Amino acid sequence: MSSQDIPEENLPAERAADEHGAVSVADEKHPFADPGLPPHEHRIQDIDERAAKRSERAVAFLFTMSMLATVGFIAAFVAIPVDEIVYIWPLGHISGLNFALGMTLGLALFCIGAGAVHWARTLMSDEEIADERHAIEASPEDRAKVHADFKQGAKESALGRRKLIRNTMLGALTLVPLSGIVLLRDLGPLPEDKLRHTLWRRGKLLVNMNTDEPLRASDVTVGSLTFAKPEGLEEHDHEFQNEIAKAALMIVRLEPKDIKDKRELEWSHEGIVAYSKICTHVGCPISLYEQQTHHVLCPCHQSTFDLSDGARVIFGPAGHALPQLRIGVNDEGYLEALGDFDEPVGPSFWERG
Numbered sequence: 001m002s003s004q005d006i007p008e009e010n011l012p013a014e015r016a017a018d019e020h021g022a023v024s025v026a027d028e029k030h031p032f033a034d035p036g037l038p039p040h041e042h043r044i045q046d047i048d049e050r051a052a053k054r055s056e057r058a059v060a061f062l063f064t065m066s067m068l069a070t071v072g073f074i075a076a077f078v079a080i081p082v083d084e085i086v087y088i089w090p091l092g093h094i095s096g097l098n099f100a101l102g103m104t105l106g107l108a109l110f111c112i113g114a115g116a117v118h119w120a121r122t123l124m125s126d127e128e129i130a131d132e133r134h135a136i137e138a139s140p141e142d143r144a145k146v147h148a149d150f151k152q153g154a155k156e157s158a159l160g161r162r163k164l165i166r167n168t169m170l171g172a173l174t175l176v177p178l179s180g181i182v183l184l185r186d187l188g189p190l191p192e193d194k195l196r197h198t199l200w201r202r203g204k205l206l207v208n209m210n211t212d213e214p215l216r217a218s219d220v221t222v223g224s225l226t227f228a229k230p231e232g233l234e235e236h237d238h239e240f241q242n243e244i245a246k247a248a249l250m251i252v253r254l255e256p257k258d259i260k261d262k263r264e265l266e267w268s269h270e271g272i273v274a275y276s277k278i279c280t281h282v283g284c285p286i287s288l289y290e291q292q293t294h295h296v297l298c299p300c301h302q303s304t305f306d307l308s309d310g311a312r313v314i315f316g317p318a319g320h321a322l323p324q325l326r327i328g329v330n331d332e333g334y335l336e337a338l339g340d341f342d343e344p345v346g347p348s349f350w351e352r353g
């Protein structure tokens, strides 16, 4: 539909269409009176009030959907239990609460955005206006002044005379970016499979991180949370920070009858389970244990893991369960590892490839 189809009296008096249909605010003397734009196509909503009404209703519908989705978000937050797991194809078993919150909030935001876009495209002002811009180039007088100021500055700094200063300054300015380039070295070499192995080996004793004493099975009581490291790893060791970040353990004693996961039970010792302390989201140390529910919580982004069910994720952004370390006791009653973790510890993205 072109502007020629619009009665001239329907256009604003000071913005009449030219012979191409383009609308301009310029008068005859204005240099942008004809900006050379292609003929302007008016929207159906500009010339048909019923079409405009339809667009208005569509925008109102989208905003209403957004309101309903927000009400749904609040209802889901109140009504769905935190630990409810649902099966959603093709996502599999996921937290019902997370799914409901994500869907409703996503819908609420999408509808606001879609409504605003539809409103802008169909109902807001659609005039093409030529906007005059001034020349970017400075005037000859301004350029001459800058040139003179620069020469004056160079003269006052005596750079031309003080060649030693000039040369050393150029040398310093040339070299200083090299420090940034040198830091790039820290990006390599690739870790390859180093992230897949920890210090845990068959027969390594579990040492209490607080007391530095090897842990006996009898030291671990129901309801307590103990942090452990491999024997032989001391704080003054060169590699302590790297190794502790991979090998740190959480030790908890559960009632064997409360352990739902069969493999977890087999890898435990009389209900004592050992899990990586490093959250599988982005690697914060997990530190909160709720004895009644057997849940552990990561303080960084609230990922929650169920220690009575293979430490699977029941809430939060973590991508997968905490890795379990298989443990037993030696002849003297000390807890010992029966091997390394059988999967990488820490953030899920280590598993790539």
Ligand code: FES
Pocket (backbone or CB within 6 Å): 279, 280, 281, 282, 283, 284, 298, 299, 300, 301, 302, 303, 316, 317, 318
């Ligand atoms: S690091 Fe644990 S939830 Fe983000």
